[in-house]
Ligand code: HEM
C-alpha cells in the first residue's frame with residue numbers, strides 16, 4: 332500500500348519542532364509499524380537525509396520503549412498492544428498517518444519522536460522496591476503464603492511495562508495509572524506491606540514533583556494501556572494514600 | 580502535610596465538596612418541587628430554611644465554603660493539568676478512549692458557576708439584604724410569588740434550563756468519579772454507578788420541569 336506520513340521532526344529539546352510529510356510506497360500489511368519506519372529511514376539515509384529518531388528496543392511488547400502517538404492515540408488504533416505489535420494491515424492504502432511523540436511536560440522530547448521517560452524511573456526509585464537481604468542467605472519466596480486473589484492482582488499490576496501510554500492518552504498527562512500499578516504490585520503482597528505506608532507517600536510525591544497532571548478519572552489511560560491495567564489500581568492507591576497520610 | 584498539597588489530596592477535596600453539593604442539590608429539589616403542588620407548603624418550607632438558625636448560620640456557611648472550595652480547586656486543577664501538556668497534539672482522538680463530558684468538566688463547571696452568580700443575584704443577595712440589612716418585616720408568604728415571578732422571563736428560563744442540562748452532564752461523569760477519587764471501587768461500584776447516572780438525569784430534569792411548569796403557567 333501507499334501511505335502519506337506526517338511525522339514530527341525536532342532537532343533537540345531546545346528547538347521547536349514541526350510536522351514534515353513523507354510518502355512511502357510498497358508498504359506490506361505484514362510489516363510492523365516500526366518496520367515501516369525502518370523502511371522510511373532507509374529511504375531517507377539513501378537520499379542523504381536525517382533518519383527519523385524513534386525509541387524501540389524489544390520489538391515484542393515487553394520493554395515499553397516504542398512510545399509513539401499514532402493518529403491521535405498512543406500506540407495507534409488497536410487496543411492492548413504496543414507500537415511494535417501494531418501491524419500495517421490496521422491501515423488502508425492511501426491513508427495519511429500522523430506520528431507524534433508522547434506529549435507531556437514530564438516527558439521532554441529528546442529528538443524527533445523520542446522522549447525522555449526517566450521521570451517514570453525516578454517514581455520507581457522513590458519507592459518501587461522491597462527491602463530483602465539478597466546477600467547469599469535469601470529465603471525462598473514461597474515460604475510466605477500468599478492468597479490467590481492477592482497474587483493475581485499483584486501480577487496484573489506488575490504487567491505494567493512503563494510505556495507511558497497512560498500519560499500520553501490522558502488529557503491531563505497524569506501518571507496515576509502507572510504509579511498506581513507500581514504501588515500496588517508491592518503493597519498487595521506480604522513482602523511489600525512492610526514499607527507500604529512510606530512507599531505510597533514517596534511515590535506520589537515524586538509523581539507530583541515530575542510535573543504530571545492530576546487525574547480526573549476520564550479512563551483514557553485504562554482504554555489505551557497495552558497491558559489493560561485497571562482503574563481499580565488508581566482507587567486502591569488513593570485509598571492507600573489517604574490511609575498513609577492519616578497515619579503520617 | 581502531603582494530605583493538603585498533593586494531587587490526590589486535591590482530588591479528594593474535589594470529590595468530597597462535590598458529593599456534599601450533590602446532597603444539597605437533592606434537598607433543594609425537594610423544596611422546589613413543593614412550589615408545583617402547593618404554594619403554602621413551598622412558603623412554609625422556604626420560611627423554615629430562611630429563618631432557622633441552624634440552616635442560616637451553620638449549614639449555609641458550610642455550603643458556601645463547599646462551593647468556593649469546589650470551584651477554586653477546579654480552576655487550580657485545570658490550570659495545573661494544562662501546564663502538564665504545554666505542547667498540544669496535532670491530532671488527538673479523545674473520543675476513542677474517554678467521554679466528552681469527562682474531558683470537559685471545567686466547561687460544564689464554568690456554565691454552572693455563571694448560573695450560580697445569577698442565582699445569587701436573583702435570590703441570595705436580595706434575601707440577605709431583606710433579612711439582615713434593610714430588616715424587612717417577617718412575611719412567611721412572600722416566597723412563592725418571588726420565586727415564580729422569576730420564571731416569567733423566557734430568556735431567564737432558557738438560561739436556567741441550559742444550566743441544568745450542563746449540571747446533568749457535570750454529574751453524569753462527576754458523581755461516580757467522586758467515588759473513584761476517594762478510593763471506592765469494588766463490587767458495589769457497578770450498582771452505585773447506575774444510581775449516579777440515574778441521579779444525574781432525574782435531578783436536573785426535575786429542576787427543569789419545575790422551571791418550565793412555572794414559565795408555562797403565567
Ligand atoms: C460552581 C461551579 C463548578 C465548577 C467550576 C466545577 C468544576 C469542576 C471540575 C473542573 C471538576 C473536575 C475535577 C476533577 O475531576 O479533578 C469537577 C468535579 C466534580 N464536580 Fe464540579 N464544578 C462546579 C459545580 C458543581 C456542582 C454544583 C456540583 C454538584 C451538585 C458538582 C459536583 C462535582 C462532582 C461530584 C465532581 C467529581 C469529583 C471527582 O471526580 O472526584 N460540581 N467540578
Ligand code: SF4
Pocket residue numbers: 395490491492493494495496497498508509512552555556557558559560
Ligand atoms: S499503566 Fe499501562 S499504559 Fe501506563 S505505563 Fe504501565 S503499561 Fe504503559
Ligand code: FES
Pocket residue numbers: 386387388389390391392393394395396397413414415416
Ligand atoms: S519496542 Fe519494546 S514494547 Fe515495543
